[in-house]
Amino acid sequence: MPNINELGAKIKAAREEKAFSQSEVVEKLMENGINMSRETLSKIENGNRSISAVELNVLCNILSIDINSLFDEEDDLVTLFRKRNFSESTIDEIEKLQDMIKIFVYQKKIYNGEFKPIKRKPLWEEC
Numbered sequence: 001m002p003n004i005n006e007l008g009a010k011i012k013a014a015r016e017e018k019a020f021s022q023s024e025v026v027e028k029l030m031e032n033g034i035n036m037s038r039e040t041l042s043k044i045e046n047g048n049r050s051i052s053a054v055e056l057n058v059l060c061n062i063l064s065i066d067i068n069s070l071f072d073e074e075d076d077l078v079t080l081f082r083k084r085n086f087s088e089s090t091i092d093e094i095e096k097l098q099d100m101i102k103i104f105v106y107q108k109k110i111y112n113g114e115f116k117p118i119k120r121k122p123l124w125e126e127c
Contacts (some may be wrong), residue, residue, distance in 0.1 A: 008051075011059065011070070012046075014047035018064070020063070033058075035056050067105070
C-alpha cells in the first residue's frame with residue numbers, strides 16, 4: 001500500500017511524464033468540476049495533503065493513467081480510506097465508486113481491444 005508520500009510521488013511522476021505544469025493540471029481539474037489550487041496540488045504531490053477518491057479519479061483521467069497503477073496489486077481505495085479511519089458508510093461509498101471505476105476501465109480496455117479480466121466478486125456475492 002503506498003503511503004501518502006508514495007501516492008503523491010506517483011501522481012507527480014505521471015504529471016511530469018505528460019509534461020504538464022501544476023497550473024495546467026489545475027485548469028483541467030477545474031474544467032472537470034474539481035476546484036483545486038496549484039498549491040493544493042503541490043501539497044498532494046509532496047504528501048502533505050490526502051486526495052479524495054473523486055479528485056483522484058478525475059486526476060487519473062486528466063493524466064491518462066489507470067487509477068489502479070497508483071496502488072500495489074493487493075491494495076485498493078477501500079484499504080486506503082479504511083487506514084485513514086473514515087466511517088464505515090464512507091468506506092462503503094468508496095467501495096462502490098471503486099467498483100464503478102474498475103468496470104469503466106475494464107469496458108474501455110474491451111473497447112480498445114486490450115481485454116484483461118479484472119478480479120471481481122461474482123455478482124451473486126455482491127448482493
